Amino acid sequence: MTTTHPSGRTAIVTGGAGGIGRGIVRRLAADGFTVVLADLDETAVHEAAAEIGGRVEPHLLDVTDPASRRSVVARADALGGADLLVNCAGVLRDARVRRLEPALFRRLTEINLIGPLALARLVGPGMGARGGGAIVNLASRAWLGTFGSTAYSTAKGGLVGATRSLALELGPRGITVNAVAPGFVDTPMTDGLPPEVRRRTLDAIPVGRAGRPEDVADAVAFLADAGYVTGQVLVACGGRSIGDPYLARAS
């Protein structure tokens, strides 16, 4: 369902050129937001903005670079200031703990955890001054723990922890802070999975299918406007986190 809002509200979506990010940008644009589609992939940024059309502003962003973070917030300021920040940029590369390279661990912390926190700090004051806003962080059901995923799950768990404390801190300024924790979603991030792993993962999803970017966009769009919901993790995983996520491995 798509609703049109009266406002000329502005959203920043990091990772906006990725699989889930595109779905979120498309949905927010349809909901009446002007969207700054920010991503590291220069070609994809322009291609995605052109594909979606409407009031979508392509912007090159590296969430690990402080100057680049300031520039995306300045771009939103020029459009009236960010009313919504969706921290969706993320990277999934990992290894079992004994083989995990410390440099990879740090890289995932910087992209998946520190980048989102730094952006929250940059948009917070403006949102507060304008009477409020919303921050939605893309966590992952890996926050509940996932085999072979020390770096990714640590970063996503950190993001959930920060989401909760930020909700307490920013609530008095009218800013809600929530997380969406997707399960398995068909995107370039999950394209590379071996067919066997993919099959076993699908077997463990009660609704019987992989998630789609629109499924995650629905959750983000809800939280963008849910002024009385804050500090929560909305798990969009087709029920996998309620059943046994390792069901298939055991059988």
Add this chain to the structure above:
Amino acid sequence: MSAPTVEAVVRGHGAATRLVTDALAVARPTSPSAVVVPAVPDLRPLDELTDERLATDVGDTLDAVLADVRAVLDGAVHRLVFVLPAAPLMATAGGAAASAVTGGVLSMARTLAIELAREQVAVNVVAVDPRATTVAALAGQLGVLLGEGGEAITGQEIYLTAGTDLGRIRP
């Protein structure tokens, strides 16, 4: 006849390190064990979380936790416990960086519990609160987790907070 006591390794420089060493003197672990006590950053308003602070308070702290974990796993432990401060773990205003670290370690512990189960390593988190957690309370809990039968408890979070966290949603 009960199993002989073995010495547990303590890593990390968190505020609860002294509490942990005092508790271990009483707890009498019977399995090769390690307790990691991450140095969780102080509370600080979001506005003061500069890029440099995020790099040190969150990035360097989590790096240190990973290094501690790798070091203790090299030593063939069977029980690994992370001791974390309950306040940022549950959430607290001004605790964005501290909660990023505690939330990160909580999820790391869950992942390690899943991953290391096949090696018979049990991994848990114990949350402590300086106002509520006595040496006896922590010693009792560590005695269970690091003692006989402790292998049945893994991937859990145990709050030694005398109920101060009740009525709240856990992370």
